[in-house]
Amino acid sequence: MAEIKHGGQKLTSTANGRLRIEEGNNRLISNDGTTDVLLIGDKGDGTITVDLALPGVDVKDADINDLVFSSRFNLYxxxxxxxxxxxxxxxxxxxxxxxxxxxxxxxxxxxxxxxxxxxxxxxxxxxxxxxxxxxxxxxxxxxxxxxxxxxxxxxxxxxxxxxxxxxxxxxxxxxxxxxxxxxxxxxxxxxxxxxxxxxxxxxxxxxxxxxxxxxxxxxxxxxxxxxxxxxxxxxxxxxxxxxxxxxxxxxxxxxxx
Structure with missing residues (x-):
């Protein structure tokens, strides 16, 4: 594990950087090697969610139509x-x-x-x-x-x-x-x-x-x-x-x- 600073925020990431905790943003982000595709926590507007984006789509900015899963969906x-x-x-x-x-x-x-x-x-x-x-x-x-x-x-x-x-x-x-x-x-x-x-x-x-x-x-x-x-x-x-x-x-x- 490593702790770094990013934009004034404290981050805790794994060795390869594909999973990180953004403590200042109250969320966990997972990266597929190219793009941030999984977000657990604060979406950025105070909404607490679990979002998984389509491949190649940045989950932090994704429209809800670009998500393959979200806790905001009306799930079965x-x-x-x-x-x-x-x-x-x-x-x-x-x-x-x-x-x-x-x-x-x-x-x-x-x-x-x-x-x-x-x-x-x-x-x-x-x-x-x-x-x-x-x-x-x-x-x-x-x-x-x-x-x-x-x-x-x-x-x-x-x-x-x-x-x-x-x-x-x-x-x-x-x-x-x-x-x-x-x-x-x-x-x-x-x-x-x-x-x-x-x-x-x-x-x-x-x-x-x-x-x-x-x-x-x-x-x-x-x-x-x-x-x-x-x-x-x-x-x-x-x-x-x-x-x-x-x-x-x-x-x-x-x-x-």
Missing amino acids: KIIHLGGVSAPTPRNATVTLSGNNIGYVFEILIDLFDNDATQKLTGDLLMNICWDRLKVPIRGSGVFYDDGTNKVNYKWSCGNKFNTQYIFVKYELRLMAGSYSFNPFTSTRVPFRNDLYYQVANMTQDLQSGGGVTGPGDGKFYFKDVIAYYPDGSVKTALASTTEEFINGDWAYFPAAV
């Missing part, structure tokens, strides 16, 4: 993260035909460890993906089509608004004919991968709607639901039910994202 902050090992649906045959036109497998994760006084609120960023590929869970398309029998699918994920849960949901909709399958053993249902999630604040997410009531439609869907704690242990064991669509919702199932 991860508030929850974790995973669930290979959640699986019912091990039984499901037949989509007649008025039984749908199937839903929903995976819930209680982010507050059964503390019902806490809820997910505010603007959130969700990253919910298959752990093996780290690819966000979303998409829709044709699940099965042999020219006579056709089933469409849709993936969705997000948070259940004003609850402690995030969710992953897989929905099937019979479009024509009939179709029988076992969700547990079907190779068309990819439920053998681990789930991984991150929740951060400061931006938007896809929020599921709240509960509603109304007259039944006479059309039904099969539903499997399983809930987990943040550590990946099961909170509520798999429950398999048959639900009735209400308020004409069957015509819009699966709902558009």
Whole structure:
């Protein structure tokens, strides 16, 4: 370490001069060998900040658009993260035909460890993906089509608004004919991968709607639901039910994202 004077200010620098403490300016500066690119402390106008400039840009004079990082930015902050090992649906045959036109497998994760006084609120960023590929869970398309029998699918994920849960949901909709399958053993249902999630604040997410009531439609869907704690242990064991669509919702199932 060496102490020198610069412009009447006391400086403490490393041997190669690429890191220095400007005591009179109340800041630390790091140099990339050519340019001062990192500033920690007083920006020069009384603002206390951590700024990292683009290569070749002097951080002391940089416009905020020339910064790759700044504590003055509205930064994402991860508030929850974790995973669930290979959640699986019912091990039984499901037949989509007649008025039984749908199937839903929903995976819930209680982010507050059964503390019902806490809820997910505010603007959130969700990253919910298959752990093996780290690819966000979303998409829709044709699940099965042999020219006579056709089933469409849709993936969705997000948070259940004003609850402690995030969710992953897989929905099937019979479009024509009939179709029988076992969700547990079907190779068309990819439920053998681990789930991984991150929740951060400061931006938007896809929020599921709240509960509603109304007259039944006479059309039904099969539903499997399983809930987990943040550590990946099961909170509520798999429950398999048959639900009735209400308020004409069957015509819009699966709902558009």
